[in-house]
Amino acid sequence: MKTAIFDQNLKCGGCAHTISNKLSGIKGISHLDVDVDQSKISFEYSNENEALQVKEKLKALGYPTIQEDNNLLSIAKSYVSCATGKFSK
Numbered sequence: 001m002k003t004a005i006f007d008q009n010l011k012c013g014g015c016a017h018t019i020s021n022k023l024s025g026i027k028g029i030s031h032l033d034v035d036v037d038q039s040k041i042s043f044e045y046s047n048e049n050e051a052l053q054v055k056e057k058l059k060a061l062g063y064p065t066i067q068e069d070n071n072l073l074s075i076a077k078s079y080v081s082c083a084t085g086k087f088s089k
């Protein structure tokens with residue numbers, strides 16, 4: 001199945017790089033696309049558990065969905081994830 005998640009704190013290529021790297025490690029996730037301009041992550045998955053894993057991983061990295069609380073801790077985590085993505089390119 002194909003889906004898209006709209007995230008908070010997704011601002012640049014560094015963020016996109018980190019998200020792509022971390023989500024590509026989730027078994028069953030394919031055709032991953034991170035659109036910075038729309039703050040959208042699109043992907044295909046085999047079962048609901050995989051889609052939930054994507055949401056949890058995004059939240060852990062500091063990129064909660066637009067339906068979730070975007071607290072100071074999430075914002076701080078996103079800056080660290082972004083910086084990691086910029087330096088690991």
